[in-house]
Amino acid sequence: xxxxxxxxxxxxxxxxxxxxxxxxxxxxxxxxxxxxxxxxxxxxxxxxxxxxxxxxxxxxxxxxxxxxxxxxxxxxxxxxxxxxxxxxxxxxxxxxxxxxxxxxxxxxxxxxxxxxxxxxxxxxxxxxxxxxxxxx
Numbered sequence: 421x422x423x424x425x426x427x428x429x430x431x432x433x434x435x436x437x438x439x440x441x442x443x444x445x446x447x448x449x450x451x452x453x454x455x456x457x458x459x460x461x462x463x464x465x466x467x468x469x470x471x472x473x474x475x476x477x478x479x480x481x482x483x484x485x486x487x488x489x490x491x492x493x494x495x496x497x498x499x500x501x502x503x504x505x506x507x508x509x510x511x512x513x514x515x516x517x518x519x520x521x522x523x524x525x526x527x528x529x530x531x532x533x534x535x536x537x538x539x540x541x542x543x544x545x546x547x548x549x550x551x552x553x554x555x556x
Contacts, residue, residue: 449543453532456525460518461533469537475513477506479533486534486541493544493552496526523549 457465465471469479479485484506485492499517503510518526526549534541 449528449531450535452525453528453530454536456521456529457532457536460521461529464513464515469533469539471511472513474509475511476515477504477511479539480537481539482506486539489530489542489544489548490552492530492534493526493549496521496530497549497553519553523553 464476465479466476471478477484484495484504495515497517497519500515503512505511521529523546527544527546530544530549533539534544
């Protein structure tokens with residue numbers, strides 16, 4: 421009897437920890453981030469995150485998205501005018517600054533991008549965005 425209770429107990433808690441690691445994709449931040457993405461990013465980077473060849477870079481599988489958080493935050497806050505080379509292809513369309521977005525909106529949309537389209541990277545916090553914004 422004690423063994424059965426122990427097995428059920430372990431199954432419950434192992435399942436609970438799995439569920440907690442799976443929740444971020446449906447978290448409030450991810451849902452809010454998708455709304456911001458749909459409103460401000462999708463037109464250029466497309467619904468699937470693949471961008472537009474030679475104009476708007478992909479958000480799929482690139483170190484610009486999954487690498488340095490501060491660089492990614494700066495791109496959103498300050499925009500980007502220099503051409504980018506990603507996977508051997510050059511992208512020339514400038515990206516406007518989106519500093520009008522709140523720190524929360526930027527954290528949410530970047531967390532969404534870093535964890536969508538097959539990307540798997542850490543979340544971006546409001547504190548990280550606030551810190552980068554202060555460096556202007």
